Amino acid sequence: MDPFLALLSSLSSSLSASELHELKFLCKDKIGKRKLESVESGRELFSFLMEQQLISSHDVDLLKRLFKTIKREDLVSRLTQFIEEGEASAPDERPDINERRLQKVVIEVICENVGRDWKMLMRKLNLSDVKMDRIVAANPHDLREQLVQSLREWQKWKGKDAKVTDLIKALRDCNMNLVADIAEQNLSRLNTENM
Known part of the structure; x- marks a missing residue:
């Protein structure tokens, strides 16, 4: 079904x-x-x-x-x-369960720490301006939701090629090094807990 x-x-x-x-x-x-x-x-x-x-x-x-x-x-x-939960995409189009868990951690960090410059970040991830404009129109007064929806759009678009390393690299390319550092710390903490 x-x-x-x-x-x-x-x-x-x-x-x-x-x-x-x-x-x-x-x-x-x-x-x-x-x-x-x-x-x-x-x-x-x-x-x-x-x-x-x-x-x-x-x-x-x-x-x-x-x-x-x-x-x-x-x-x-x-x-x-x-x-x-990724039900919206076919299982073979999604990253593996571990990668999705890591993405969730990094996305939470991004949503907590990236403000008005979110479009610059999304452009580094190659999300189109048309998609971003559609997301802004759907959530005109909610900056956080605009960012969340943009990151989801990026995940859907990239499918199994959506990688945490791409998110970290995009943050660094935007000179959002502090956010990238926080994300990497959270990832290493998660990896330590899972050992």
């Missing part, structure tokens, strides 16, 4: 009738009136959004915005967890 479809089914069953009504209203500009009138469950609504290519296992930004609007942060968290 497709993990993304299983997630959508689960999210659908978490919605009340009034929340579904709100979601339908919010999707008026995306789905035709006739189709929207026929929607009786979250699953049907999500199917139409997938048909329009507005959501996919690789792109849940619209769903997150919809759930935030109806104040269902719990559903936003489930989507975020789905993406973070």
Whole structure:
């Protein structure tokens, strides 16, 4: 079974009738009136959004915005967890489990310590300005979320070629040596704990 479809089914069953009504209203500009009138469950609504290519296992930004609007942060968290756990990409396209663990440590350090200069870092990682602009538009007032989403986009784009060494090198190339040092200290601490 497709993990993304299983997630959508689960999210659908978490919605009340009034929340579904709100979601339908919010999707008026995306789905035709006739189709929207026929929607009786979250699953049907999500199917139409997938048909329009507005959501996919690789792109849940619209769903997150919809759930935030109806104040269902719990559903936003489930989507975020789905993406973070790498369910969104095929297993053979992801780095091995150890590399993902190391990436998580370095990404946390980056998110804690890199501020407004995050775009410079992402450019060193070769993430396109178009993708960064889309991320900024989706999270206009949340600098940390812009950085988090950009790093996730980089991970998805690079797949199994996403390496911690690339993150450290990009930090050093941006003269963010202190952040790189903190990341390396955390990595060595993690390696020591796992011995």
